[in-house]
Amino acid sequence: DVKVTQSSRYLVKRTGEKVFLECVQDMDHENMFWYRQDPGLGLRLIYFSYDVKMKEKGDIPEGYSVSREKKERFSLILESASTNQTSMYLCASSTPTGAGQYFGPGTRLTVT
Amino acid sequence: AQSVTQLDSQVPVFEEAPVELRCNYSSSVSVYLFWYVQYPNQGLQLLLKYLSGSTLVKGINGFEAEFNKSQTSFHLRKPSVHISDTAEYFCAVLPAHQAGTALIFGKGTTLSVSS
Incomplete structure (x- = not known):
């Protein structure tokens, strides 16, 4: 069974902290994605990566960075967390021919 | 550029009734189309997808x-819904010539099934 896992289901951090969200996939997929989900806004793309050490900005990259040192792992970094980054974060992966993405269970981050 | 509009933000129905969740998209190129379901506090699960061929696509859970x-x-349909179908449903589009890139999602439709 294919799997995308995320390091935490729930996370509470303080304003100004550096936050790492980890995502691992076991399908040998080249492409990986980070989305943010907010009520009434659907899913918005933060960053995606199509290869190790390669990254592309999505629609809302401000305040975030990413790291992809290994094919199976894609990390989202909040350099200095702010309350407006309280949200659900979803990781996904796909092959280059795409035709659908596989999603992790999500991390619900609360910044206080 | 592509966009997706889910025409209803909330759809309340009674158990065993039929349901239709509406999705329109805008694109000047060929696209792939998807429906995902999200149960409370979970990630997104693929319900079905259209890539090519028959225009009627069957997915999991009778959708x-x-x-x-x-x-x-x-548009997504089910002839008879169950309480367990209560969830949020997302329509998404992907340009066919950019198949490995990110999906473009609608804002979601909350389906609430009551007895």
Whole structure:
């Protein structure tokens, strides 16, 4: 069974902290994605990566960075967390021919 | 650029009733189309997808969707819903020539099934 896992289901951090969200996939997929989900806004793309050490900005990259040192792992970094980054974060992966993405269970981050 | 509009933000129905969740898209190029379901506090699960071929696509849990190119729609249907179908449903589009890139999602439709 294919799997995308995320390091935490729930996370509470303080304003100004550096936050790492980890995502691992076991399908040998080249492409990986980070989305943010907010009520009434659907899913918005933060960053995606199509290869190790390669990254592309999505629609809302401000305040975030990413790291992809290994094919199976894609990390989202909040350099200095702010309350407006309280949200659900979803990781996904796909092959280059795409035709659908596989999603992790999500991390619900609360910044206080 | 592509966009997706889910025409209803909330759809309340009674158990065993039929349901249709509406999705329209905008694109000047060929697209792939998807429906995902999200149960409370979970990630997204693929319900079905249209890549090519038959315009009627059958998915998991008894759902189906019909691709209508002339109306640029991809509505999701189920003839008889269960309480367990209560969830949020997302329609998404992907340009066919950019198949490995990110999906473009609608804002979601919350389906609430009551007895």
